[in-house]
Amino acid sequence: MTHALTDASLCIRPAESPDQQRLAVELLCSEDPPESRQEQARRLLAGEPSGGLFLAWRRDQPVGSVLARGLAGRAGAVWAPRTIADAPPTTAIDLLNQAVGHLRNSGTVVAQAQLPSNEGEDAERFQMAGFQPFCRLLYLASASEDFPNEPPTTRLELECYSPANHRRLAHIVASTYDETLDCPGMNGLREIKDVLEGYQATGEFDASRWLIARHEGRDVGCLLLAAHAEDGMWELVYQGIVPAARGQRFGMDLTRYAQWRTRQAGVAQLVLAVDAANEPALRIYAAAGFTAWEQRWIYVNMLAETKP
Numbered sequence: 001m002t003h004a005l006t007d008a009s010l011c012i013r014p015a016e017s018p019d020q021q022r023l024a025v026e027l028l029c030s031e032d033p034p035e036s037r038q039e040q041a042r043r044l045l046a047g048e049p050s051g052g053l054f055l056a057w058r059r060d061q062p063v064g065s066v067l068a069r070g071l072a073g074r075a076g077a078v079w080a081p082r083t084i085a086d087a088p089p090t091t092a093i094d095l096l097n098q099a100v101g102h103l104r105n106s107g108t109v110v111a112q113a114q115l116p117s118n119e120g121e122d123a124e125r126f127q128m129a130g131f132q133p134f135c136r137l138l139y140l141a142s143a144s145e146d147f148p149n150e151p152p153t154t155r156l157e158l159e160c161y162s163p164a165n166h167r168r169l170a171h172i173v174a175s176t177y178d179e180t181l182d183c184p185g186m187n188g189l190r191e192i193k194d195v196l197e198g199y200q201a202t203g204e205f206d207a208s209r210w211l212i213a214r215h216e217g218r219d220v221g222c223l224l225l226a227a228h229a230e231d232g233m234w235e236l237v238y239q240g241i242v243p244a245a246r247g248q249r250f251g252m253d254l255t256r257y258a259q260w261r262t263r264q265a266g267v268a269q270l271v272l273a274v275d276a277a278n279e280p281a282l283r284i285y286a287a288a289g290f291t292a293w294e295q296r297w298i299y300v301n302m303l304a305e306t307k308p
Helices: 018-028 034-046 090-105 121-126 164-178 190-200 250-265 279-287
Strands: 010-014 053-058 060-069 075-077 110-115 130-144 157-162 210-215 218-228 235-242 269-275 291-303
Touching: 010 090, 018 060, 034 279, 053 090, 060 090, 075 090, 075 157, 075 250, 090 110, 090 121, 110 121, 121 130, 121 291, 130 279, 164 190, 164 210, 164 218, 164 235, 218 250, 235 250, 250 279, 269 279, 279 291
Parallel strands: 075 110, 235 269
Antiparallel strands: 010 053, 053 060, 060 075, 110 291, 130 269, 130 291, 157 210, 210 218, 218 235
């Protein structure tokens, strides 16, 4: 599908050759801190970006680039476009529209972008391309000195995920979204099967790290963990408690158990992301020794209608 450009002298094409891909990624990372720029470029190139990596050309000269990557669960991610210094402002908008069109054509239903702020040029450009700010995420980490040395005492019974209890887990996850304070605007944007597929694609999936929490014979929540071996850490991908079981410290129990499992694996760091407006969760994580190391604004563009 061809997307109309606001600048008739501009041509946007996929970066197909290795040289074009390197050039596009170098442009994308041009505003990153110098100390991390090379590593970020390496990661982007290693992620098989060619299908959604685009270069903007004017008179056979590259003037900008953008990356759109399809994710599991019919989601997609878009990186902020970058252009050369004297490129017209419309160049970045044309690149974003190209990225959105690429994701839509590939079956993506929700496109997301992470920005360091909800102000400035990038925020304005994404909103012009149909994205809206949904929440501000805080990225937290706890280190091994904060982990329990013994299995934490809990009233919960924990059951490992398996194909046999998949439908139960899907129902639990959906129930934990009811009245949630964690990015409530995201609730219902995708079907629950897509949400679980996205969780499963995070890091290295192992069914023994996905747990159903039960109390007095009832399912009350879940805990989903993933390993990131290359980075030497585990991630608390998602945890949630159903509304009827909230206020009983089950969230703290699951958090401490996650830290203990991380210690048992010989890993020194556990990370997670949480909505900055979710004060109850922030209190739990602070009490467990987590501290913030970064924040990001999540921008979302709905590309198709879905059923909750």
